[in-house]
Amino acid sequence: MPFLVVLIVAVVVVVLVMRAAAAPGRPGGGVRSPRPPRLRPKPPTRPIAPDDDPEFLRELERRARRDDGSPA
Numbered sequence: 042m043p044f045l046v047v048l049i050v051a052v053v054v055v056v057l058v059m060r061a062a063a064a065p066g067r068p069g070g071g072v073r074s075p076r077p078p079r080l081r082p083k084p085p086t087r088p089i090a091p092d093d094d095p096e097f098l099r100e101l102e103r104r105a106r107r108d109d110g111s112p113a
Contacts, residue, residue: 091097
């Protein structure tokens with residue numbers, strides 16, 4: 042029986058300490074509302090591989106037209 046009383050008192054003390062430490066000055070102690078996610082600017086898109094790069098493809102086409110027509 043004394044163990045049960047000690048357990049109840051310990052739980053009440055822990056709850057009161059957690060409420061007091063959670064957010065001083067806020068009514069009800071409290072759980073903070075989550076922050077909205079930060080919006081990060083997207084990095085400029087650029088080609089990942091040479092065959093995704095339009096400038097590279099134009100250069101290949103220009104070289105192919107300038108070449109004598111034999112395969113590279």
